[in-house]
Amino acid sequence: MINVFQPSLGEAELQAVAEVFASNWLGHGPRTRAFEEAFAAHLGVAPDHVVFINSCTAGLFLAMDLLDIGPGDEVVLPAVSFIAAGNAVAARGAVPVFCDVDPHRLNPDVGHVADAITARTKAVIILHYGGHPGAVAGIAEHCRQRGVALVEDAACAVASRADGRSCGTFGDVGVWSFDAMKVLVTGDGGMLYVRDAELARRARRLAYHGLEQAAGFSNARVSQRWWELDVREHGRRLIGNDLTAAIGLVQLGRLPEFAARRRAITEYYDAALADAPALRLPPPLPDGHESSYYFYWVQMDAAIRDQVAADLYRSGVYTTFRYPPLHKVPAFKSDAVLPHTESAADETLCLPLHQGLDDADVEQVVAELRKSMESRAAA
Ligand SMILES: Cc1ncc(COP(=O)(O)O)c(C=O)c1O
Numbered sequence: 001m002i003n004v005f006q007p008s009l010g011e012a013e014l015q016a017v018a019e020v021f022a023s024n025w026l027g028h029g030p031r032t033r034a035f036e037e038a039f040a041a042h043l044g045v046a047p048d049h050v051v052f053i054n055s056c057t058a059g060l061f062l063a064m065d066l067l068d069i070g071p072g073d074e075v076v077l078p079a080v081s082f083i084a085a086g087n088a089v090a091a092r093g094a095v096p097v098f099c100d101v102d103p104h105r106l107n108p109d110v111g112h113v114a115d116a117i118t119a120r121t122k123a124v125i126i127l128h129y130g131g132h133p134g135a136v137a138g139i140a141e142h143c144r145q146r147g148v149a150l151v152e153d154a155a156c157a158v159a160s161r162a163d164g165r166s167c168g169t170f171g172d173v174g175v176w177s178f179d180a181m182k183v184l185v186t187g188d189g190g191m192l193y194v195r196d197a198e199l200a201r202r203a204r205r206l207a208y209h210g211l212e213q214a215a216g217f218s219n220a221r222v223s224q225r226w227w228e229l230d231v232r233e234h235g236r237r238l239i240g241n242d243l244t245a246a247i248g249l250v251q252l253g254r255l256p257e258f259a260a261r262r263r264a265i266t267e268y269y270d271a272a273l274a275d276a277p278a279l280r281l282p283p284p285l286p287d288g289h290e291s292s293y294y295f296y297w298v299q300m301d302a303a304i305r306d307q308v309a310a311d312l313y314r315s316g317v318y319t320t321f322r323y324p325p326l327h328k329v330p331a332f333k334s335d336a337v338l339p340h341t342e343s344a345a346d347e348t349l350c351l352p353l354h355q356g357l358d359d360a361d362v363e364q365v366v367a368e369l370r371k372s373m374e375s376r377a378a379a
Pocket of ligand 1: 054055056057058081082084127153155156176177178179189190
């Protein structure tokens with residue numbers, strides 16, 4: 001089976017983990033700090049504003065805490081979002097307000113977000129569909145004008161930039177995922193960026209029980225009695241550790257190579273599928289935008305999409321659709337009607353895209369997809 005997503009791990013990651021074992025310090029320590037510094041440099045922000053955490057989901061929940069989202073507040077997010085974003089809003093007793101997206105890009109335009117903002121809106125959460133930055137700069141500007149906080153769920157966007165600026169750093173808070181399906185993996189893990197310096201310090205405290213820190217988590221000495229607890233606000237335990245940070249440091253070094261291979265596969269799909277019957281390819285990246293190439297998505301008539309997915313599965317090619325629309329998830333009890341989101345959810349299929357695919361794999365994906373499209377579209 002050709003997987004739709006897959007990590008690339010090798011000897012260098014194994015060696016980095018072996019060094020952590022040998023150091024006998026598995027918890028939050030020097031490698032965590034080194035990973036935060038390296039990731040901050042990759043983003044182009046100061047290291048104090050970046051916290052290594054144990055998942056992007058935890059970061060989204062923490063973002064809602066940091067912004068003091070509460071009962072009665074509305075948070076606008078595209079219906080094409082990962083479930084954790086909606087859950088993080090609902091967990092605070094706030095109301096997720098789902099907005100529509102561009103039917104082909106699957107990212108919201110500024111207008112989709114703007115139309116959903118009301119006097120009760122306290123924050124907006126967007127993602128960068130498939131790694132494409134989308135209208136992030138315009139949405140950030142609009143949120144600033146309306147006095148609404150912006151959270152970027154940058155799980156798809158670890159190497160994405162718009163006009164030289166890293167996705168995840170346009171808003172007030174950005175969160176990345178390093179889970180097993182992402183471009184850069186640590187097993188489980190995530191990174192949090194907080195623009196405001198004081199809020200970034202609060203984030204670091206809340207990520208570790210609420211403990212005031214004199215000099216980092218592993219040296220949280222606040223008096224001569226270093227075992228005493230200086231906690232003034234209730235926190236959780238969301239921090240990463242040196243084992244996962246060691247993997248992340250190696251993966252970050254390999255990120256340009258991963259992104260380049262993903263881009264080459266994307267370009268191959270673009271060229272090889274350009275004349276495939278009844279198939280729509282992802283819209284091109286605007287000038288100045290760089291993608292992580294996290295998804296490659298194709299669109300076709302809703303009447304054949306599921307059959308094409310089944311044909312591909314039978315011939316050893318795994319596909320999927322991200323992200324099933326949240327306004328249809330029963331727990332959110334939404335009565336929103338979002339025509340573009342709904343058509344995209346029925347017409348879109350994500351093809352295999354990861355740096356472990358070789359040329360024969362991508363040729364097979366194309367051949368099987370063309371074969372299925374020709375037979376299904378003709379039927
Ligand atoms: C857009 C998006 N946000 C958040 C997450 C959650 O990330 P994590 O598994 O690190 O909690 C995912 C995971 O698939 C995702 O795709």
